[in-house]
Amino acid sequence: MRDRIKTMKKNNHINIILLLFVLLNLTSQYTYAQSIDIEVTIPKLNVGTYHRPYVAIWLETDRRKGVHTLAVWHEKDDWLKDMRQWWRKLGRKDFTENDATSSATRKPDTYQINWNGLDKKGKKIPPGEYYLSFEAAREAGGRDYIRQKITLGNNTPQHYSLKGDIELGNINIRIN
């Protein structure tokens, strides 16, 4: 009985901590409103053996520190390492299959990704200059790795157009 009371007390503590967390988040210091829309094309390739590419999209600081993963399209975790830059910057520390950003590989087409500027914990990313990075690796195929400098938090609309060499086609980034 006494044990049970103890557990209840403990639970109460956890609840209070959780409540504090929620309050802290609501009063987060970064309240800029910005939406980041990304359009990524996986090109159709005329090759004999085609496996859908693994793709990672993530944010880094200008000092090359991994900040946040926006998307990881993959099948087997054995091959996550083949997205080498993403793997060293964020994947190996920060990625689990349960992440909202994790999904299956995709066939050649154009895909939209919308990101609200929140990190994994639901916190706004501090304003500043960042690199949005794209990496694609295809089994028995090639690899692509592209980065674009962007600014978050200054509420200036931005538009960038990039193009991959092999495994990624056109990429459009719109920040509003």
Place this chain on the structure above:
Amino acid sequence: MQNKLKKSLYSSLLATLIIGTQAYAHGRFILPTHTVLSGKETQKISLISSISNDIFHPDMPLADDGKANIDKRLQGMFKQLKTIATNPDGQIEPMSWQAHARLSVSDYSLAKDGTYRLSIVQSPTHMTTFKNADGSPNRVFGKNSELPENITHIKRRLIASRVDTFISRNTPNKKALSPVGIGLELGGESHPNDLFINEPVSFKLLMNGKSPEKSINVKLVQSGTRHRNKRDEIDITTAKTGEFDVTFKNAGFYLLEAEVETEAMENSDIDFYHYSLYITLEVFP
């Protein structure tokens, strides 16, 4: 869960090994430490072999003589393969391979002058691919294997594959290169141990020891794909005689891959013959 994963890994590996169809093809190779040797005494080399899409970076073992302490299911896979060493007199010599986690290893002694051909061969095997009643792909090995009910897209194939590498001590010769006459093999004017940059060479693909009488696609990939973004494949279509010319621009090891699928004659107990060939070539500056 772990077991289930392993099981599916091995069955896909088995398919990888045996099927050469475009959709399943994985690179596989034998990579020797040396392809050209000199000296009056016996020369020794070491070799690795592997199934891998990273060319000459091993990923899975390709051969074992049954003594390695590895999963039994892998041993079952290796039993389907023959490892053959042919000496410069054209005689078969014993050769042993040991599987490790990511590759197989072997040593070989070249006691004679001339060219050795070291091979890992999948003899012609019957394989039937089909779609289950629910549409999922499936396959069965063996000539008269029982097939499940209500299946569609049935294709019966006779498949054979060959992984070769050539090593010469002193003056190369061509006895070991004589066609065995099964599946795809490399022949032609040039010698695979006499390749230098900017020198055109002429080879000929043989199907069952003869001219294939159809064009075959040949792919050459230089080693080190893991460390470059583009695979930089050299794609060649042979003449109907199987002949093709190539001039290598860079020195290094190359993997030559060729595959062919031919319709069988009517009233045959198979629909297609499927042959694949993997050869390691070393080009010198």
